Amino acid sequence: MASLRVLLVALFHLFFLLDFTSCRALSTRADNSTLPSLAEATVDELQDGLGAGLFTSVDLVNAYVARIKEVNGSVKAVVELNPDALAIASRLDSERGNGTVRGPLHGIPILVKNNIATDDQMDNTAGSFALVGAKVPRDATVVRKLRAAGAIILGKANLSQWANYRSSNSTSGWSAYGGQVIGAYYPNQDPSGSSSGSGVGAALGLALGALGTETDGSILSPSNKNNLVGIKPSVGLTSRSLVVPISPRQDTVGPMARTVKDAAYILQAIAGVDQYDNYTSAIPNNGSLPDYVSACYESALGGARLGVPTNLIELFNSDGSFDTEIAAFKASLAVLTAAGATIVPDTNYTALSEYAVSQNETLVLNADFVANLPTYLATLTANPAKVSSLADVRTFTQTDPREDYPDRDTAIWDMALNTTDTPPNTSPEVWAAYTANQFLGGAGGLVGALDTYNLDAVVLPTSLSPGISAIIGAPVVTVPLGFYPANATVVSKDGARGLVDSAPGVPFGLSFAGRHWSEAALVGYAYAFEQRTKARAEGKPWVTPTTELRDVLVEGAKPRPRQRTRAV
Numbered sequence: 001m002a003s004l005r006v007l008l009v010a011l012f013h014l015f016f017l018l019d020f021t022s023c024r025a026l027s028t029r030a031d032n033s034t035l036p037s038l039a040e041a042t043v044d045e046l047q048d049g050l051g052a053g054l055f056t057s058v059d060l061v062n063a064y065v066a067r068i069k070e071v072n073g074s075v076k077a078v079v080e081l082n083p084d085a086l087a088i089a090s091r092l093d094s095e096r097g098n099g100t101v102r103g104p105l106h107g108i109p110i111l112v113k114n115n116i117a118t119d120d121q122m123d124n125t126a127g128s129f130a131l132v133g134a135k136v137p138r139d140a141t142v143v144r145k146l147r148a149a150g151a152i153i154l155g156k157a158n159l160s161q162w163a164n165y166r167s168s169n170s171t172s173g174w175s176a177y178g179g180q181v182i183g184a185y186y187p188n189q190d191p192s193g194s195s196s197g198s199g200v201g202a203a204l205g206l207a208l209g210a211l212g213t214e215t216d217g218s219i220l221s222p223s224n225k226n227n228l229v230g231i232k233p234s235v236g237l238t239s240r241s242l243v244v245p246i247s248p249r250q251d252t253v254g255p256m257a258r259t260v261k262d263a264a265y266i267l268q269a270i271a272g273v274d275q276y277d278n279y280t281s282a283i284p285n286n287g288s289l290p291d292y293v294s295a296c297y298e299s300a301l302g303g304a305r306l307g308v309p310t311n312l313i314e315l316f317n318s319d320g321s322f323d324t325e326i327a328a329f330k331a332s333l334a335v336l337t338a339a340g341a342t343i344v345p346d347t348n349y350t351a352l353s354e355y356a357v358s359q360n361e362t363l364v365l366n367a368d369f370v371a372n373l374p375t376y377l378a379t380l381t382a383n384p385a386k387v388s389s390l391a392d393v394r395t396f397t398q399t400d401p402r403e404d405y406p407d408r409d410t411a412i413w414d415m416a417l418n419t420t421d422t423p424p425n426t427s428p429e430v431w432a433a434y435t436a437n438q439f440l441g442g443a444g445g446l447v448g449a450l451d452t453y454n455l456d457a458v459v460l461p462t463s464l465s466p467g468i469s470a471i472i473g474a475p476v477v478t479v480p481l482g483f484y485p486a487n488a489t490v491v492s493k494d495g496a497r498g499l500v501d502s503a504p505g506v507p508f509g510l511s512f513a514g515r516h517w518s519e520a521a522l523v524g525y526a527y528a529f530e531q532r533t534k535a536r537a538e539g540k541p542w543v544t545p546t547t548e549l550r551d552v553l554v555e556g557a558k559p560r561p562r563q564r565t566r567a568v
């Protein structure tokens with residue numbers, strides 16, 4: 001008996017030691033040469049490490065959550081963590097252990113903007129207390145697709161409340177529910193919006209990347225100001241089902257990530273036809289998608305004809321406030337040329353002066369918001385604040401002190417709900433405004449220039465790029481280009497409550513804008529530019545989370561139950 005016990009004890013020690021050794025091996029491997037730094041980790045690097053067993057998705061979740069907690073008090077990028085993230089990660093680790101890897105996003109943590117619904121323990125509030133506790137009947141389609149691809153929804157990212165569709169006196173990145181997001185590259189930086197938390201979260205490596213939404217600038221602009229790649233897809237390429245709407249004619253969901261290829265991986269996962277969003281039925285080729293990831297190759301700019309709409313650049317910079325960005329933009333044209341592109345100068349937009357004074361976009365968005373918000377609210381399966389219309393939401397907002405009314409007013413809603421200002425979206429006036437937009441952005445704008453000059457795309461400083469493409473629902477891809485120099489003046493815009501708009505080290509990007517469904521080409525151009533410039537690497541965030549995988553691995557360097565049972 002005694003000898004048996006000794007044997008058993010010896011065996012136990014053997015297994016324990018073996019197991020401990022394998023975990024020590026883990027922590028030994030947790031050196032800086034093999035573990036990717038989470039500040040910059042790419043999908044490919046994370047998949048390599050997961051595949052080689054250097055770390056698990058549980059480790060990734062632990063590390064990213066620690067990073068979020070380190071900096072969230074100062075940047076308020078993340079409103080809610082997913083309480084199920086660890087359990088989901090653990091299941092995905094088991095699947096991987098069983099030999100199933102669903103694809104490049106298997107086990108990869110991603111943040112989603114807090115206007116994209118998840119049917120789980122997290123809220124979807126658009127930043128408003130009116131929607132706290134509201135429940136949806138299913139995941140937003142883009143979330144369902146991310147989960148099917150193996151991604152882990154790590155949390156909800158803060159945003160400009162109602163995707164910046166409430167007030168004339170608010171700030172980018174502020175929501176009643178989430179507080180004020182601060183940009184990643186300068187203390188008290190305006191993060192830009194409305195996908196502000198998505199931008200700061202991706203920029204600081206609080207997740208691999210994030211989903212944002214855009215109606216006019218809300219992916220491109222925070223990507224611009226947070227040193228990121230942002231893909232604003234054609235309206236209809238990604239489903240808006242169970243995304244808090246502004247207008248189905250302009251709303252779109254897209255990725256924000258640190259590299260073009262990572263953004264392409266995410267786009268590949270979320271794009272496609274969806275029975276719940278009939279705009280997706282317009283995807284060409286019977287809904288079959290290009291391969292956005294293989295569109296990422298070094299020579300993608302070879303032979304591309306890229307136009308420069310000089311009249312837009314000059315008009316929008318009439319006060320000189322974009323001089324620094326435009327100088328860097330002009331210098332970037334030489335890079336594009338060296339990469340094989342032909343730059344076509346002065347591909348001016350013929351109806352630009354009409355666009356500049358047009359109120360057509362405002363009219364369409366206001367009319368659509370009044371009509372579409374109730375449609376979203378009607379799908380809720382729980383609605384504690386009992387809001388069923390924009391009028392209800394306005395009453396809630398004007399009476400709940402947490403909503404910071406009247407300081408942050410409801411001017412946009414007041415206009416949308418005023419039937420003199422805003423006729424119903426089925427009215428002839430709104431149809432006329434919509435068709436005017438199709439002209440101003442189309443024949444009189446981007447599409448006219450593409451046709452006249454036989455272009456593949458136009459290039460623009462990202463700060464000037466969203467509007468014309470927004471009104472026609474066309475795609476734009478932004479990629480890091482440069483930073484304000486060390487001697488730049490610190491500029492805070494009127495009404496920004498002291499948030500800093502430009503300052504030393506604040507980033508900006510280069511945009512490629514093309515025809516509907518031209519994402520693969522635009523992604524290719526952005527990749528080829530990124531590989532030649534690697535501009536992102538020059539940036540230094542003002543706040544840097546320090547938790548790395550090695551920290552969570554060292555903490556976890558003890559025998560793991562799963563391995564012990566397998567050994568015994």
Ligand SMILES: *[C@@H]1O[C@H](CO)[C@@H](O)[C@H](O)[C@H]1NC(C)=O
Nearest residue numbers: 027028029030031032033550
């Ligand atoms: C890894 O780098 C960190 C700081 O960047 C340093 O503190 C640590 O000692 C390094 N670890 C190894 C194993 O080299």
Ligand SMILES: *[C@@H]1O[C@H](CO)[C@@H](O)[C@H](O)[C@H]1NC(C)=O
Nearest residue numbers: 069072073076078079080081
């Ligand atoms: C983020 O910061 C806010 C404000 O400090 C805090 O209330 C919230 O709980 C934080 N979120 C997370 C996920 O830590």
Ligand SMILES: *[C@@H]1O[C@H](CO)[C@@H](O)[C@H](O)[C@H]1NC(C)=O
Nearest residue numbers: 091092093094095096098100
């Ligand atoms: C892994 O495989 C085992 C045995 O086939 C199965 O019981 C288990 O459900 C699988 N786990 C996952 C997460 O697929």
Ligand SMILES: *[C@@H]1O[C@H](CO)[C@@H](O)[C@H](O)[C@H]1NC(C)=O
Nearest residue numbers: 248276277278279280281375
């Ligand atoms: C798309 O769906 C909306 C709302 O369900 C409906 O009003 C519209 O007619 C549909 N459009 C098409 C082209 O099917």
Ligand SMILES: *[C@@H]1O[C@H](CO)[C@@H](O)[C@H](O)[C@H]1NC(C)=O
Nearest residue numbers: 273281283284285286287288
């Ligand atoms: C289009 O796709 C649908 C659904 O996948 C399929 O049933 C149909 O045959 C396809 N049509 C063509 C013309 O390929």
Ligand SMILES: *[C@@H]1O[C@H](CO)[C@@H](O)[C@H](O)[C@H]1NC(C)=O
Nearest residue numbers: 309310311312314346347348
């Ligand atoms: C394009 O616009 C710029 C700036 O307004 C102007 O200088 C240039 O002459 C225009 N070129 C053409 C071809 O219209």
Ligand SMILES: *[C@@H]1O[C@H](CO)[C@@H](O)[C@H](O)[C@H]1NC(C)=O
Nearest residue numbers: 354355357358359360433436
């Ligand atoms: C809409 O655009 C057209 C074409 O430029 C213009 O004539 C009209 O005045 C615009 N309407 C509004 C409301 O701005």
Ligand SMILES: *[C@@H]1O[C@H](CO)[C@@H](O)[C@H](O)[C@H]1NC(C)=O
Nearest residue numbers: 169170406407408409495497
């Ligand atoms: C806008 O907000 C600022 C800052 O809180 C405040 O001083 C100002 O009175 C507000 N303006 C209006 C019109 O409410």
Ligand SMILES: *[C@@H]1O[C@H](CO)[C@@H](O)[C@H](O)[C@H]1NC(C)=O
Nearest residue numbers: 414415417418419420421422
């Ligand atoms: C609605 O808008 C019209 C025109 O802008 C204005 O005269 C009127 O006072 C507004 N009504 C309300 C209730 O604000």
Ligand SMILES: *[C@@H]1O[C@H](CO)[C@@H](O)[C@H](O)[C@H]1NC(C)=O
Nearest residue numbers: 324484485486487488489490
């Ligand atoms: C910053 O330095 C550059 C190069 O020395 C100079 O051209 C520029 O005028 C300076 N800008 C400011 C705002 O001082």
Ligand SMILES: CC(=O)N[C@H]1CO[C@H](CO)[C@@H](O)[C@@H]1O
Nearest residue numbers: 076079080176177178179180
């Ligand atoms: C959900 C959440 O985290 N809300 C907090 C976000 O930040 C604001 C302002 O700092 C707090 O008041 C909220 O409680």
